[in-house]
Amino acid sequence: MFLEVEDLNTYYGASHVLQGISLTVNKGEIVALLGRNGMGKSTTLKSIMGLVKPKSGKVLLNGQDLAGKPPHMVARAGIGYVPEERRIFPNLSVLDNLAMGIKSGQNKNGQNGNIWTVDRVFEHFAKLKERAKQKGCLLSGGEQQMLAIGRSLMGNPELLLVDEPTEGLAPILVQEVREVLDDINKAGMSILLVEHNLKVAMSLADRIYLMGKAHIGFAGSVEELENQPEIREKYLEV
Ligand SMILES: Nc1ncnc2c1ncn2[C@@H]1O[C@H](COP(=O)(O)OP(=O)(O)OP(=O)(O)O)[C@@H](O)[C@H]1O
Ligand SMILES: [Mg+2]
Numbered sequence: 001m002f003l004e005v006e007d008l009n010t011y012y013g014a015s016h017v018l019q020g021i022s023l024t025v026n027k028g029e030i031v032a033l034l035g036r037n038g039m040g041k042s043t044t045l046k047s048i049m050g051l052v053k054p055k056s057g058k059v060l061l062n063g064q065d066l067a068g069k070p071p072h073m074v075a076r077a078g079i080g081y082v083p084e085e086r087r088i089f090p091n092l093s094v095l096d097n098l099a100m101g102i103k104s105g106q107n108k109n110g111q112n113g114n115i116w117t118v119d120r121v122f123e124h125f126a127k128l129k130e131r132a133k134q135k136g137c138l139l140s141g142g143e144q145q146m147l148a149i150g151r152s153l154m155g156n157p158e159l160l161l162v163d164e165p166t167e168g169l170a171p172i173l174v175q176e177v178r179e180v181l182d183d184i185n186k187a188g189m190s191i192l193l194v195e196h197n198l199k200v201a202m203s204l205a206d207r208i209y210l211m212g213k214a215h216i217g218f219a220g221s222v223e224e225l226e227n228q229p230e231i232r233e234k235y236l237e238v
Helices: 043-051 071-077 094-103 118-124 126-130 141-153 172-187 196-203 222-226 228-235
Strands: 002-011 015-025 032-036 057-061 081-082 161-164 191-194 207-212 215-221
Touching: 002 043, 015 032, 015 043, 015 118, 015 191, 015 215, 032 043, 043 071, 043 081, 043 161, 043 191, 071 081, 094 118, 094 141, 118 126, 118 141, 118 172, 126 141, 141 161, 141 172, 172 196, 172 228, 191 196, 196 215, 196 228, 207 222, 207 228, 215 222, 215 228
Parallel strands: 032 191, 032 207, 081 161, 161 191
Antiparallel strands: 002 015, 002 057, 207 215
């Protein structure tokens, strides 16, 4: 097992927002974490990344426990994070934004010695290459999302945590982001994906976890979820 999250408990003040979350990601997989608003999906990613400190539980990456470590150490250990709000630097160029991805913590080993460079990012994101010298604020929403993903790759993660990458994007851009995730996964990247677009998630994922309030309510394959409308109704549909 590559990423093993074991019995994670996280609080915001007195509110117990993750109550014993356990999940795994195998090498090379895309695993989707889905559920309705406010269930704790983003908090799960933040707790893995060290942006929120879990009260108890383990975050094992290749057997090393990262739970409670600060984000730059988690990044150096090999986990990249693309936040929901993208947080690109509006006044920096695309190139300088990519360079910032190294600063937030770089995994020196790369993914099997495979190091991400600006050129390699541009191979996967042709649109960003065209706009290399433009300021971040001039990019479209879809391009900003590509940039946020590209920037996180510059840290040489072995696993990428991606929070709602298609949120707020026009349908054509949703497809472009979907393809980029598919493409970097085929290049070997393992991904834990939080996504509200069920079609996108089901088309990308090897396995699915569904969250109910503060807990995992379902774990299974895409096929198992397809065959159980009552589960989808319980955890997804409104
Ligand atoms: N910084 C915070 N302080 C206090 N409570 C918070 C904070 N962030 C989130 N919460 C609460 O924790 C719970 C889980 O939130 P979280 O953002 O993880 O949900 P989510 O599943 O990502 O939802 P969404 O689909 O809306 O993004 C919610 O009840 C939310 O209101
Ligand atoms: Mg969220």
